[in-house]
Amino acid sequence: MARAQDDDLGRLREVWRDVLRRDPDQELFHGVVRAVLESIGPVLVEHPEYAEVVGRLCEPERVIAFRVPWVDDAGTVQVNRGFRVEFNSALGPYKGGLRFAPSVTLDVVKFLGFEQVFKNALTGQDIGGGKGGADVDPKQLSPGEMMRFCQSFATELAGHVGSSTDVPAGDMGVGPREIGWILGQYQRVVGLHEPGAFTGKPAALGGSALRPEATGYGTVYFTQRMLAEQDRDLDGARVVVSGSGNVALFAMDKVIASGGTVVGCSDSRGAVAEPDGVDVDALREVKDQGGSVADYAEKRSGATAGDGSPFTVDCDVALPCATQNEIGPDEARALVANGCWAVAEGANGPVTPEALAVLRKGGVAFGPGKAANAGGVAVSALEMQQAAGRERWSAEVVDEQLAAIMTDVHARARDAGERYCGDPSDLENGANAAGFLRVAEAMTSLGVV
Ligand code: NDP
DSSP: OHHHHHHHHHHHHHHHHHHHHHOTTOHHHHHHHHHHHHHSHHHHHHOGGGTTHHHHHTSOSEEEEEEEEEEOTTSOEEEEEEEEEEEEOSSSSEEEEEEEOTTOOHHHHHHHHHHHHHHHHHTTSSOOEEEEEESOOGGGSOHHHHHHHHHHHHHHHTTTOBTTTEEEEEBTTBOHHHHHHHHHHHHHHHTSOOGGGOSSOOGGGTOOTTHHHHHHHHHHHHHHHHHHTTTOOSTTOEEEEEOOSHHHHHHHHHHHHTTOEEEEEEETTEEEEOTTOOOHHHHHHHHHTTOOHHHHHHTOTTOEEESSOGGGSOOSEEEEOSOTTOBOHHHHHHHHHTTOOEEEOSSSSOBOHHHHHHHHHTTOEEEOHHHHTTHHHHHHHHHHHHHHTTOOOOHHHHHHHHHHHHHHHHHHHHHHHHHHHSOTTOHHHHHHHHHHHHHHHHHHHHOOO
16 A cells, blocks of 8 residues: 555656646646645545546646637727636536636636536536636626627637536626526527526526525535534624625625624725625625725725725634635734634635635634535536426525535535544545545546546
8 A cells, every 4th residue: 555655646746747847837727736636645545546537637628718809889809818628527517607807817717627626526416627718807898798799709619518518607707697698699509499508597598596696605504514513603703705796795695694794895996894794785786886895885884995905804704705816824814813713715716825824723714615615506507407307496495405515515525624634624625535536436437538
């Protein structure tokens, strides 16, 4: 066994060298690959037969990059770059969102796609992992421009996706409206009525009840499981939720419904502290009208706006729900100093590796995004099931399944943390180990493909 262990660790080092050599500038991708490689050593001791899988797992099955030409309202031709990374289909059709943001690059899409493989495996559902998007700034586009952009994007995407091959959903900058437009053009190009090719659709097109709420609600359900392990709960807790988009606003709703108080929030333009509690309906109204959290704070006597981080606000629980790299070492130190109990990632990659080390040392419980925010993709998979069976489930039925799936995701990460790291609270390494096991078993069974 000792010999096998040396060989396997050597294999992991070789895979890591190959990842760096092939794409030396993809730092976000390197970060997530490294985290997984560091987690799976103990799994390979128990399962040396899975060592061969690691190199294949770190290389996407397919990378699609394409031009997205469109005409703006002034009649000028604009060109953006679109991506779809079909990372791994061992467990099922590629599944993962589309992100429209100026910061989208191949590195961003590969980082998100790799995370998605493990996240989807952790849900226990039969879905592979993929991710896509385009480097467009949705805030600069009128509705007409956005529809034309989505149609151009979908025209190219149509050749690669489908209900049994690759089923994209929304992500930052892509909501039900955009998914509806992408689906409309997709069906026109392929000549089929195939709503099951996309999830996160508007309800009128077969979108699942509770899909918009799922990521935010699921993050809170996961946080409740983490707190239960410490004999705590959200009732009476002070919670900072960063961001004020889809994930953040529904997470805030669920925190409040669970008896907590949202004492801080943020957006891309700044942060707000409000010790008496953010009024989520008022915040939602301001954001729907294109305003900022600072505009919201102006209307509230107890709220203070600033351009720093929301994570310096004194809190018991922090839910970063905006974007990657929001919590660096400084924010982590502030959370530790303020006695924060737990941090759970509603967003993908908001806590940097350096910050995670600070949180660990400070005894703050940590829920990694690939587990904590898996509720969105889980309900997307339920939407696929509804489309396949031509059924519509009520919000109550979906919510019950979502809560059960998040409980299972937490249990899988906790149990693997205990088995492979001797620490049930190590959900980061546990989630990587549990996700890897499921994908590796399927990949091994499929042979070298
Ligand atoms: P939205 O576009 O709806 O919201 C994003 C929010 O983050 C906005 O409030 C935005 O500010 C804010 N934001 C963006 N960039 C920054 C920044 N640099 N600093 C501070 N705030 C910023 O996206 P979602 O809510 O859908 O997604 C949020 C995160 O959750 C992403 O990491 C996404 O990948 C992840 N996720 C989303 C899922 C989903 O179902 N939607 C599923 C799983 C994960 P502003 O309002 O000013 O634009």
